[in-house]
Amino acid sequence: MRRLLPVSLLALSLAACSAGPRAEVVAPPPPVAAVPATPAPAPLAELVKAVDIPFERFQLANGLTVIVHTDRKAPIVGVTTYYRVGSKHEPKGRTGFAHLFEHLMFGGSENVPNFDVPLESAGSTSTNGSTWYDRTNYVETVPTGALDLALFMESDRMGHLLGAVTQDKLDKQRGVVQNEKRQGDNQPYGLEGFALGDGLFPVGHPYRHSTIGSMADLSAASLADVRKWFTDNYGPNNAVLVLTGDIDAATARPMVEKWFGKIPAGPAVPSVAAAPVTLPAPVVRDIADQVPTLRLTRNWSGPGLADGDAEALAVGLDVLGGLASSRLDNALVRGSQQATSVFAGVQQHEQLSMIQVAMDVKAGVARADAEAALDAVIAKFLAEGPTEDELRRSATRLVSQEIGQLEVVGDFGGKGMTLAEGQLYLGNPANYKESLARIAALTPDKVRAAVAKWLSRPVLAVNTVPGTRTEKGELMGGWGDEAASPAPKTAKAADAKAAAPKLKTGPKREFPPVAPVGDLAFPAVERAVLSNGMPIALARRTAVPKVIVSISFDAGTSADRLSTPGTQSLMLGLLDEGTATRDAVAIAEEQERLGASISAGAGLDSSTVTLNALTANLAPSLSLLADLVRNPAFRAEDVARVRDQQLSNIAQAQSNPRALASRNLPPLLFGAAHPYGLPGDGLGDAKSVAALTPAALRAAHDKWLRPDTGRITVVGDVTMAQLKPLLEAAFGGWQPPAQARPVKPLDLPVPAPSPRIVLIDRPNSPQSVIVGGRVLPLTGKDRDQEALDLANEVLGDGFLSRLNLDLREDKGWSYGVRSAVSSPVGPRSFSVVAPVQADRTGDSIRLLLDQMAAFPAKKPVNAEELTRVTDGNIRGLPNRFQTNAQVLGAIVGNDRLGRPDDYYATLPTRYRGIDAAAMNRAAQQYLQPAGLVFVVVGDRKVIEPQLKSLPLPLEIATPVDSGAVAGE
Structure with missing residues (x-):
């Protein structure tokens, strides 16, 4: 089963800030635009029934498990291959090896000189792989006519790889992986993940060391190690092959038999002991890093995917710090405003999970006060648990996310991965459906008990403190006892160049042809116009019961050249912070009840508000969208809080090397006068953003977000006959102001190149x-x-x-x-x-x-x-x-x-x-x-x-x- 919450312990939202709220006199808001009444959302049980991935399953004589799901919406097939081997299976002295081997799998096999060239020429997309604690996977999505080619190539590297793996390939991919590690280490908060593994698990625990591994172990990998890893782990009996899309089991079986049937089974990957760990006492570790703000975290290990508490814990953490209306957001971001960002979530793995609660502390807030406030919210939630309404909102959001995943046949996170992980981890490809049913049946008491059980144990507090980085990422990520217990002789760097005996390779295999691929059948686009002149474009697609609605305005970050840098970003960020009749909490809760999400953001040329909704709840979702677009309140307290968050984001960008470079390039290319010459992320600068007032933001809204600059685009499970009356009710009465439409001077000259x-x-x-x-x-x-x-x-x-x-x-x-x-x-x-x-x-x-x-x-x-x-x-x-x-x-x-x-x-x-x-x-x-x-x-x-x-x-x-x- 896929992780229920798309969260990472290593990827938290941006945070930190500077300027505080200021008092000001603001003109009264304009009259509230009428929006339709909000109908009731569809029942959760009905939504759960909509999540379905029918499949057939068979197994070859060599142990390869094959799952086939038919989806004829497009002439493509997702090919997803999972191997039951990940970083938790690595021995001492070989951390990072599963991931290094994944890279080598793309370097060609005995009959395929380069794995990517034939697939990309055949039209494959998302040709990729990944490694995690429990597994290694490989994905590609190919035209139906190239399925034979994809199966041939996957089978060739499963059964005919080692003759093509050379010392030169190993050395080059070692360098690539080491640069992948440097790239991660180089990020702000980039060492936090290593500290989490070190603190949660004892030396030797399979989940302790990072998947990327240590530099020393990567340098020590030899050709002999490569061969042993392949023969020990990459047999068909340790793999799951999933085919999803324009294919059926009757067609797939002979194809799979042809290419994979003669590959002999290998040894079974041995199971490892990897239970959750309860610390004997609380542990605190501070990491100094080049970051703009203090990040506090609270961490525990928790139950694995098959545990009866898995779903209850996931929903509980979602209520605590995943929902937009979470306890942490309401208490620390909107309430006391001691945080610019908060988070809570559970990263679920086969044998255990990693639980984290985090807070990015607002500039000027004393650390002791922040820690006390964070711990108080956690303690209160452990005592109370969620309300019935919080539980339903979280469950509806999770079901809506799962329905959205049904659109993708392959790739990372699509239907292929959902089926493969259910099979690999739980022996049941349909586990996702059972898991959602368990979520729908949860009670507040069940969630409270699970959260209290796992979060009341001694905590690991890893805190990243602004300062000069003193710890070195290149020395982190390994087994953990290298200094006290040197690695065995076979792991020394000198062995990395040791010659390996000559291999006997398999018989020559020929590439199958790629069948012709028909032209793209792009969905038909219907067009209409609302009574106020707003154009509508609709592409109807019925693959999933969802609809996406975009209202795009001719503005974007380039519009800031006519006002103040950062204006569009801040103005759009405030749309869901309050309207004339709803506050931020009410807006967040309503989206969650509907299983909808509304987001707003600025590109270079356009400012866009996007609604992703369940078809069953489209009418109330559009009603909410209209209120946000037409009636933002820009209350002084909301402006001050969100302004501080944007200032925090600027500070975070300044600390991130890639973001910093990207912010500084456009002004050098386009010059100070051109609309494209502002910082590339659209955040503006600290001085300009700090000066923005509610009145200035309301003026920007009225100037740029108006019906005569907007276009409505809709794609999904709805007809024009159903859609247009709903849009007319929501937006048809919205009239453009008397002022002329603003025009951005995009034709201004740019400076002569100065290399x-x-x-x-x-x-x-x-x-x-x-x-x-x-x-x-x-x-x-x-x-x-x-x-x-x-x-x-x-x-x-x-x-x-x-x-x-x-x-x-x-x-x-x-x-x-x-x-x-x-x-x-x-x-x-x-x-x-x-x-x-x-x-x-x-x-x-x-x-x-x-x-x-x-x-x-x-x-x-x-x-x-x-x-x-x-x-x-x-x-x-x-x-x-x-x-x-x-x-x-x-x-x-x-x-x-x-x-x-x-x-x-x-x-x-x-x-x-x-x-x-x-x-x-x-x-x-x-x-x-x-x-x-x-x-x-x-x-x-x-x-x-x-x-x-x-x-x-x-x-x-x-x-x-x-x-x-x-x-x-």
């Missing part, structure tokens, strides 16, 4: 983040630029791109490199992002420049690249529109850029007309290194000498919270 490197010092950084870019002489509305997009895929957009293959796969200096060509309404830009190990910063920039200059002069598009980016995109188009949200994004994007409704349906024809020469011309014109500006965030003392040797001027800069860069 250089701007270095921002971030001491003690094991990695440097390189972000480069330049403005292109194009706008997003310029037609016939698909050749440029494909040329960029060849260069840097994708795993198989030249930049990624060179810096990651060949050199091993980075976990991943990506280039992009933006598509805004105004000027397009080219950018590249490369987090690299610090000692290779200069070499990496030189490599980026060389690769761009060589394309196409020395390295024009080759035949393999041409096939991959043209045929691969054509065949992969159906994969890109599995969900309502994906279809909605396409329609909104087409409207924003003035493209026709059939743009994606006709895209294959345009791709077929693009040859290598067209891509070479696009690369020559737009993807050259001339004019590039680089922002590099890293440890100056390590990287400055490297940068001085490059053929670009170097500036040493101090980041300022406006996003501009001041030279030294």
